[in-house]
């Protein structure tokens with residue numbers, strides 16, 4: 001297709017725009033040498049691998065591989081088409097895009113999105129006019145004043161009023177002869193199926209235009225002024241309106257949230273406005289949908305790694321519901337999310353009116369993290385009778401199982417156990433049963449190499465992951481212990497901690513075997529409790545707990561496969577070293593060569609030792625027989 005924006009203009013725009021400035025609107029960037037780095041907005045990460053080079057005007061993520069120029073960034077980040085991205089930047093830089101000899105056919109090709117933005121702006125202006133300048137808007141103006149909305153807020157959020165008749169907007173459209181298909185796409189007019197009958201989607205409602213980060217209007221929300229239902233109505237998704245990546249008020253909240261490293265998520269549009277009214281401008285609301293991973297990523301880009309998201313609710317029940325729904329999202333993105341429940345009978349508006357913004361911020365400072373909040377709520381709800389304790393654990397199992405971080409999960413389990421006076425191992429066992437999910441089956445697939453390359457970053461390389469799997473197997477499938485002893489697997493472990501854990505488990509097992517204890521499920525719990533009780537180091541303890549929880553259904557052949565894979569990976573390690581030695585020789589890198597040879601020596605010595613202990617062990621076994 002003929003691109004109607006001349007290549008030359010595109011280059012001018014690219015040179016004029018500042019990639020750092022554009023990216024900074026959605027990612028917190030820090031200078032690092034020639035580059036700037038930040039947390040990637042396109043994948044979950046804890047440490048920044050998203051890099052922007054201002055000289056070359058490009059970005060690249062070393063975590064997920066996404067990269068490109070400023071246009072690519074906007075296309076990926078805001079879901080724009082290429083021409084849209086070019087035009088948006090042109091507007092920002094004040095560069096005019098020449099539109100010579102445009103044929104009608106070409107005109108039609110001009111992005112549908114641009115037209116929708118323009119149409120939405122006209123709709124906004126119409127509703128704004130109805131609110132501020134028309135007698136029809138009297139009631140709405142009074143309503144807003146009664147709710148304490150100042151002219152400043154009404155103007156800066158471009159609030160409007162949709163009159164009560166069925167065809168106010170329909171008439172505006174027909175008077176201005178706007179294309180029917182575009183009107184349909186905007187979602188602001190409803191058409192009866194198989195007929196030409198159309199009517200306004202919003203009638204007798206306060207209108208809240210929804211802006212994107214470039215201050216274009218992407219959609220609308222409408223709220224009734226009495227108790228009729230639905231209280232809130234939203235325009236449907238369109239080519240420019242994606243609810244799972246849009247937030248109400250974000251255009252105004254972005255800057256203060258970045259400075260404050262904190263953002264409030266309120267329940268409704270009026271809550272956001274009330275917060276703004278009281279000079280708490282870092283507040284947004286979702287648009288009639290639950291939080292999505294994209295929302296969380298967008299917010300993380302603004303508040304940064306150390307930032308805080310505070311979900312504000314006016315009742316415990318709403319808070320608990322939201323906490324349960326969003327816990328995995330926030331955990332997955334490593335975002336510190338807190339739940340703030342206002343005192344009974346208050347919403348943000350009434351609370352701020354009565355107590356002021358200072359008290360609000362202070363209350364927010366005491367907001368609990370999602371899991372402590374859920375634990376707290378469960379204890380409050382059920383009490384500490386025996387039945388209460390049972391219900392508390394039942395309530396929290398899914399939550400505990402959903403925590404991805406091993407250390408964190410074991411700490412919360414320990415905390416809960418102490419708080420309600422229940423044995424920690426009993427809770428671990430229950431969480432383990434829940435965790436026997438698809439997720440873990442997937443992990444086994446990965447270990448067995450069916451899923452292609454393994455993410456090396458996640459837990460210290462593939463070798464360590466295999467070692468962890470072997471420990472999990474030892475914990476979960478005691479029948480494999482003799483085989484592990486026979487193959488002398490544990491001595492080959494690279495990871496010191498895992499090696500000592502492995503040895504300890506084997507020791508416990510052999511001791512138990514001598515006492516002739518059968519390997520039933522019940523005794524396995526006893527065995528695990530025994531193993532846990534002999535570990536005092538918290539790091540090692542949580543590793544073991546995570547391996548108990550990340551349980552899979554082991555069988556003899558799966559175990560043997562895993563052991564063979566581990567042995568092969570050890571051999572590969574030897575070969576890699578030989579290759580490196582050869583390369584160092586060829587490159588005349590004497591320092592490296594010396595180092596590698598030393599390594600080889602250590603390895604050889606280790607192998608000798610291992611071989612001998614194996615022989616000794618075999619002898620020992622034979623002499624016992």
Ligand SMILES: [Zn+2]
Nearest residue numbers: 040043061064
């Ligand atoms: Zn990335």
